Amino acid sequence: MNLIVFLDGGAALSSLIGLIALGFVYYSRPYRDSAFVLAGLLFLELVFHSFNFLQWRFTKADWGIFDEIGDLVNVGLPLMWAFLLYALLQEEYETSLKRSEMRSRELAEDLTESNRNLVAANERLREVDKIRTSFLASVSHELRTPLASIQGYTEIVLYGIHGDVNDSQKRALETILRNNARLDRLIKNLLEITRIETGRFKIAPRHIDLRKPLWHVEESFRPTAAKLLKSITCLVPPDPMVALADEEFVIQAVSNLVDNALRYAEREIAIRLARCDDRTIAIEVEDDGTVIAPEKRVVIFERFHRDDRDESGGHLGVGLAIVKEVAAAHGGDARVFPRSDSRSGNVFRWTIPAPAPALS
Amino acid sequence: MFENNELITLLLSIPVLIFLLRRRRNFLAMPRIRILIGSFVLFLLARICTNAEGIALRSELNLLEHASYFIASASLCVWTVLRFHDSDVAI
Numbered sequence: 393m394n395l396i397v398f399l400d401g402g403a404a405l406s407s408l409i410g411l412i413a414l415g416f417v418y419y420s421r422p423y424r425d426s427a428f429v430l431a432g433l434l435f436l437e438l439v440f441h442s443f444n445f446l447q448w449r450f451t452k453a454d455w456g457i458f459d460e461i462g463d464l465v466n467v468g469l470p471l472m473w474a475f476l477l478y479a480l481l482q483e484e485y486e487t488s489l490k491r492s493e494m495r496s497r498e499l500a501e502d503l504t505e506s507n508r509n510l511v512a513a514n515e516r517l518r519e520v521d522k523i524r525t526s527f528l529a530s531v532s533h534e535l536r537t538p539l540a541s542i543q544g545y546t547e548i549v550l551y552g553i554h555g556d557v558n559d560s561q562k563r564a565l566e567t568i569l570r571n572n573a574r575l576d577r578l579i580k581n582l583l584e585i586t587r588i589e590t591g592r593f594k595i596a597p598r599h600i601d602l603r604k605p606l607w608h609v610e611e612s613f614r615p616t617a618a619k620l621l622k623s624i625t626c627l628v629p630p631d632p633m634v635a636l637a638d639e640e641f642v643i644q645a646v647s648n649l650v651d652n653a654l655r656y657a658e659r660e661i662a663i664r665l666a667r668c669d670d671r672t673i674a675i676e677v678e679d680d681g682t683v684i685a686p687e688k689r690v691v692i693f694e695r696f697h698r699d700d701r702d703e704s705g706g707h708l709g710v711g712l713a714i715v716k717e718v719a720a721a722h723g724g725d726a727r728v729f730p731r732s733d734s735r736s737g738n739v740f741r742w743t744i745p746a747p748a749p750a751l752s
Numbered sequence: 753m754f755e756n757n758e759l760i761t762l763l764l765s766i767p768v769l770i771f772l773l774r775r776r777r778n779f780l781a782m783p784r785i786r787i788l789i790g791s792f793v794l795f796l797l798a799r800i801c802t803n804a805e806g807i808a809l810r811s812e813l814n815l816l817e818h819a820s821y822f823i824a825s826a827s828l829c830v831w832t833v834l835r836f837h838d839s840d841v842a843i
Contacts, residue, residue, distance in 0.1 A: 399818040403825035410829035413836060430832060437825055444821070463757040470764040470799075473792055477768065481775060484782055 397448045404441035410434045426479035433472040440465045525586050532582040539579065543572050570616055577647055584644070585695060585710045588717050595638035595721045599747065602635050602673065603628040605642040606663050613650050622657055624650070628665040635673050635744050637722055642675075645718040645726075648711035649677035649740050656681030658736075672724075673744045680737040683730045692728060715742065755806070762799040769796060787831040794824035 411434040414427065443462040548554060550565040557565065587593040610626035617624040646663065653661045657679035664676040684692060691697055695713040712726075719726040724743040731737040772779065772789065779785050801817035 396815065396818045399822040403818075403822045406822070406825040406829040410825075410832040413829075413833050416836075434828070434832070437828070441821065441825060444818075466757050466761050467764065469795070470761055470768055473765070473795065474768045474771065477772060477779070477792075480782065480785075480788075481778055484778060 397445060400441050400445040400448055404438055404445050407434050407438035407441055411438060426476060426483055429472065429475045429479045433469070433476055436465050436468050436472055440469060521589075525589050528582060529586045529590075532579045532586065535579050536576065536583075539572060539576050543569065543576070546572065566615065570619070573612065574616075574651075577644075577651065580644060581648065581710045581714055584714050584717075588695075588714070593717060593721065595641050595718070597636045597638050597722065599634050600637055600639050600642070601632040602637065602642065602665055602675065602744075603633060605639050606646060606665055606675065608643055609646045609650055610663055612647070613654065617654060617661065620654060622654060622659055622661060624654075624661045624663070626663045628663075629667075633665055633667065633673060634747060636747050637744060641718045641721070645715045645742065646675060646677065648715050649742070652711055652740070653677050653679035653681070656738075667746065668743065671746055673746045675742045675744065677740045678731065678737060680731075680735065683736055684728055684738050689728050693726060712740075715740070719743070755802075758799070758802045762796075762803050765796050765799055768792070784831060784834050787827050787834070791824045791827035791831065794820045794827065798824065 411431065414431050414434060440462065443458065443465070447462075546565050546568050549557060550562060550569070584593065606626050606628055610624055613624055650661060650663065658681055660678075660680050662676075662678045664674075664678065666674055666676070668674045693712045693716040696709040697713070698709045716726045719742045723745045726740065726742045728738050728740045731739055769792075772792065779789065798817045798820035801813045801820065805813035805817065
């Protein structure tokens with residue numbers, strides 16, 4: 393009996409301590425709903441255990457109305473427990489939600505910061521790119537002036553204006569001219585690529601016979617091809633084939649294609665001009681070198697792309713990019729595919745829209 | 753014999769236990785919740801003992817009931833105090 397009195401007294405005391413502790417915090421901190429429910433539960437427990445204590449301590453007493461209050465409190469306890477657990481669960485949801493919101497805000501801030509850094513880095517890159525392009529344009533332009541002078545004086549000497557030249561000297565001078573032309577082509581390509589990058593690339597198309605620029609390219613590359621023990625042939629139709637094009641750029645683009653073909657051809661290079669259909673004319677440069685892998689057939693036209701087949705590494709990787717741009721500027725396209733026969737080799741095809749039948 | 757209010761209290765406690773069990777995953781994510789759950793389980797045990805003592809083992813079950821009440825109240829008190837000390841989990 394005494395033990396039960398002790399236990400009930402202890403339970404009442406624990407509830408009282410909890411209630412007092414809760415009271416202290418209530419005045420020092422902003423509270424949530426669960427604190428009020430908990431206070432209610434502790435209070436009911438205090439009343440319940442106090443009544444129990446008193447009942448066991450004074451068993452003979454007649455409790456009357458207090459008994460009924462005790463019964464009510466007894467029934468109220470599980471309800472208070474239910475409210476407390478529900479309130480705690482609700483608060484847990486709210487806390488999780490707040491944490492998620494906070495995390496989202498932090499992530500958004502991080503993202504904004506990263507974006508700001510990216511914009512700054514991009515701005516710096518653009519500045520550097522502008523400087524590089526401007527430098528490239530200036531250098532290319534400055535290099536072309538002495539090249540013209542070298543070509544002029546070499547030709548003067550070659551044609552014997554300053555006196556007779558023997559065969560050995562002639563060959564040396566021709567080599568100078570050939571390499572001078574190559575250097576000129578490279579610089580021209582550099583200039584064009586800077587124009588493309590800065591958006592200043594423009595063509596001046598007019599109706600031209602496409603055979604003429606192709607003959608010109610064949611003529612200019614024949615000595616180089618011969619020197620490399622390779623042959624170059626130009627297969628064009630007997631009648632003029634007119635298209636709306638910029639002759640200078642046609643020469644430059646086809647020169648780039650032939651220059652590329654010379655690098656990889658085993659023996660033969662063919663320049664072809666043919667009408668595909670009523671609407672399209674094709675300029676093709678065919679070589680008999682190693683077939684370009686299918687996955688490389690698109691990237692090969694990208695700027696500064698270096699072909700895996702090139703072992704010497706002696707080119708800039710802009711020639712085919714210029715061909716692509718020139719083709720696009722003329723309203724056509726440039727692509728590469730293997731030769732249709734079973735032999736090795738590639739065909740670089742530039743398609744140009746054919747003018748209306750009346751014009752052609 | 754059974755007393756009406758004690759039986760009602762027990763019957764009211766059972767849905768609370770079911771709620772607790774069904775949402776146990778959410779409850780167990782809360783810090784120090786095991787003390788509170790322990791307190792409720794002891795409270796329920798006390799209720800069962802109160803009703804069961806009308807059938808058999810009156811004095812033993814009565815003692816167990818009051819011991820359960822005591823430990824349940826002490827646990828609830830401990831949980832309340834611990835929650836106050838934890839600044840991150842203000843009640």
